[in-house]
Amino acid sequence: MWLTTDQQRVWRSYLTMVTAFQRAMNRQLQADCGITLGDYDILVALSERGTLRVFELSETLAWEQSRLSHQLRRMRDRGLITREGSNEDRRGATVSLTPAGRAALEAAAPGHVALVQSVMFDGVGVDELRVLERWTTTALSRLAVSYQSDSS
Template sequence: MYSMWLSAEEQRVWRGYLAMVAELQGAMNRQLQRDCGLSLADYDVLVALSERGEQRMFELGEALSWEQSRLSHQLRRMRDRGLVTRHGATDDRRGATVALTDSGRAALRTAAPGHAALVRGVLFDRMPPERLEALSEVIDTVRERLRNSPV
């Protein structure tokens, strides 16, 4: 019979995964703050806009998997610092578009090398190719299951 609780091994792996994600996000946030005064959330928005160009707010929220209120607050803070612009209807988030400013592009160019070095150093360096492939397969499987899940 299926148990509603995780097995001891599943619990160990799950808790380890959660701890790793929290520690990695904390390290990335500290590195970005220290090196260029950006938060990890700032960086995520800058990367999404640099990869996809100007976007409607709802598209950016979907790309980041963020709720509308989080995105609105984040974009307001970034607008206040001159990193992004917002155009369009102020009362219709679907009609508003967001774009990088020149300052936003410059901030991303400054931040990216240190961020990439941190990620490479803690995740990819000395990772055997077969483990990297296994990790990639796990990530792809979980993401596919989430896309097909009703939640």
């Protein structure tokens, strides 16, 4: 089974947009604040949810455990987060924001929000937002069902 011409065009455009936008966000964060998009994602999750166990953070971000472990080590080395708990049981360890991590997030957020606003939402109407929301919500629901059946 193949995608239709229209589906293929939209799919390729979507993939190109996601890649280019992630690159732009990463560049903006590094230039403005010296943090990466990965740092920002973790800082946001911890600011919204508080102290989390490593496995909860992994699930929140939908990141593989190894990627998260490497990112957390780098962030801990820079004083952005604390990681406490057992080295043997990585799932049992907890992660929290430090004052430096909170300050980095507060410094990064305005520029990041401005970029997201200008790229993704300026000039987009309410009806277009509803269609986009329905599209992404449906895809995420299908992925959740697929993921649940894979892990059973």
